[in-house]
Amino acid sequence: MCEIKTQSMKAIPQARPNVRAMAPYVPGEQPKPGEKVIKLNTNENPYPPSPKVLAAIQAMSGEALRRYPSPRADLFRETAAQVHGVTPDMILAGNGSDEILAIVLRTFISPGECLAYPDPTYSLYPVLAESGENKVVTVPWEPNWELPIDALVATGARAIFFANPNAPTGTVVSNDRIALLADRFSGLVLVDEAYVDFADGNALPLLRSHPNVIVSRTLSKGYSLAALRFGYAIAAPELVGEMMKVKDSYNCDGIAIAAATAALDDQAYARTTWRNVRIERENLHTAFSQRGYGVIPSHANFLFMTCPGGKAKETYLALKAKGILVRFFDKPGLSDKLRVTIGTPDENQALLSALPA
Numbered sequence: 402m403c404e405i406k407t408q409s410m411k412a413i414p415q416a417r418p419n420v421r422a423m424a425p426y427v428p429g430e431q432p433k434p435g436e437k438v439i440k441l442n443t444n445e446n447p448y449p450p451s452p453k454v455l456a457a458i459q460a461m462s463g464e465a466l467r468r469y470p471s472p473r474a475d476l477f478r479e480t481a482a483q484v485h486g487v488t489p490d491m492i493l494a495g496n497g498s499d500e501i502l503a504i505v506l507r508t509f510i511s512p513g514e515c516l517a518y519p520d521p522t523y524s525l526y527p528v529l530a531e532s533g534e535n536k537v538v539t540v541p542w543e544p545n546w547e548l549p550i551d552a553l554v555a556t557g558a559r560a561i562f563f564a565n566p567n568a569p570t571g572t573v574v575s576n577d578r579i580a581l582l583a584d585r586f587s588g589l590v591l592v593d594e595a596y597v598d599f600a601d602g603n604a605l606p607l608l609r610s611h612p613n614v615i616v617s618r619t620l621s622k623g624y625s626l627a628a629l630r631f632g633y634a635i636a637a638p639e640l641v642g643e644m645m646k647v648k649d650s651y652n653c654d655g656i657a658i659a660a661a662t663a664a665l666d667d668q669a670y671a672r673t674t675w676r677n678v679r680i681e682r683e684n685l686h687t688a689f690s691q692r693g694y695g696v697i698p699s700h701a702n703f704l705f706m707t708c709p710g711g712k713a714k715e716t717y718l719a720l721k722a723k724g725i726l727v728r729f730f731d732k733p734g735l736s737d738k739l740r741v742t743i744g745t746p747d748e749n750q751a752l753l754s755a756l757p758a
C-alpha cells in the first residue's frame with residue numbers, strides 16, 4: 402500500500418487569476434442534519450411536491466437507471482412546451498436554473514465582455530460572470546424598483562440579466578418596460594423568472610416579438626423541488642440550439658427528468674400551493690406592517706422588509722436563537738432589512754410569536 406504523504410514539496414497549483422480574485426456565492430445557511438428549525442431563509446415552497454412526483458421517482462426501474470438519460474430531456478421539453486404553449490425546440494433543460502444562467506453566459510458572452518444588471522438582485526450573477534472572465538456593470542434600480550432602462554442600455558453590455566419578480570425585493574417590472582428594454586438593447590436580455598409562479602404575469606408573450614429575450618424558470622420554488630435541481634430556459638429555437646452545444650452532454654439526470662416532468666404535468670397541484678402561499682404572503686405582510694416593519698409589497702414567495710430601528714441583525718439573531726432562520730444580508734444598503742420566506746400558516750404564526758418586541 403502506498404502511503405499518502407501529508408507534506409509534499411510540490412507547489413499547490415494556482416487557480417486562474419479571475420477565480421483567485423472573485424468572492425464566492427454565499428448561499429443561505431442550511432441546518433445541520435437532524436437539526437429541527439423553521440426554515441424561512443432560502444425561499445423554498447413550504448408545501449411538499451405533487452404526489453405524482455414521488456410516484457414518478459419510485460417508478461424508476463433498474464433498467465432506466467442503467468442507461469444514460471435523454472441528453473436533451475426530451476420528455477420534459479415536450480411537457481414544458483405544452484404547458485407554456487411553445488414548441489419543444491424553445492426549451493432548454495438544466496440542472497437548476499443556476500445552470501441555465503451559466504449556460505447563457507458561456508454561450509453568449511466572451512471573456513472580457515460585459516454583463517449588466519440592476520442592483521440589488523440575485524447575488525449569483527457576478528459570481529457566474531467573474532468565473533467566465535466577464536466584466537460586470539451594475540446599475541441601481543429606479544425609484545419604486547422600476548427597471549433602469551436608459552442606464553442599462555448605456556452600459557453597452559453584451560447581456561442584461563434581471564430577476565422578475567426580483568430577489569430580494571419581490572418587486573416586478575411590467576412587460577411593457579421589458580419590451581422597451583429589449584427594443585432598445587442590441588444584446589441579450591435574460592428575464593430570470595425563478596419566482597414568477599407567485600406573481601400575476603410573465604414575460605413569455607414577449608418571446609414572439611423579441612428574439613433577444615430568454616426567460617429562465619426553476620422547479621425549486623413553484624414546484625417544491627429545490628433538492629432535485631431542475632430549471633429551464635424558454636427562448637427562440639435559434640438561441641436554444643446554440644445553448645445545446647455548450648451544455649454538458651447529460652446535464653439532467655434521469656430521475657430528475659422524470660420527476661420534473663411529473664411536476665409540470667400536475668399544474669392543478671402546483672397552483673394550489675401558489676394560491677396558499679399568496680394568501681399567507683398577504684396575511685404576513687399585514688402582520689409585519691402592524692408591528693412597525695416597512696414591508697415592500699411582494700409578488701414572490703417572500704417578503705423584504707426594513708426592521709424597526711434598523712435592527713435587522715439583532716432580529717435575525719434573536720429568531721435564530723429560537724430555531725427560526727430568516728435571511729439577513731450584511732451588505733451596504735441591505736443591513737437594516739430582512740428577507741423572510743413565506744411558510745405554512747403554522748410556521749408563519751411561530752415566526753410572528755418569536756419576533757422580538
Ligand SMILES: Cc1ncc(COP(=O)(O)O)c(C=O)c1O
Pocket residue numbers: 443444496497498499500523564567568593595618619620621627630631632
Ligand atoms: C432570482 C433567482 N434566480 C435563480 C435562482 C436559482 O434557482 P435554482 O434552484 O433553480 O438554481 C434563485 C435561487 O434562490 C433565485 O433567487
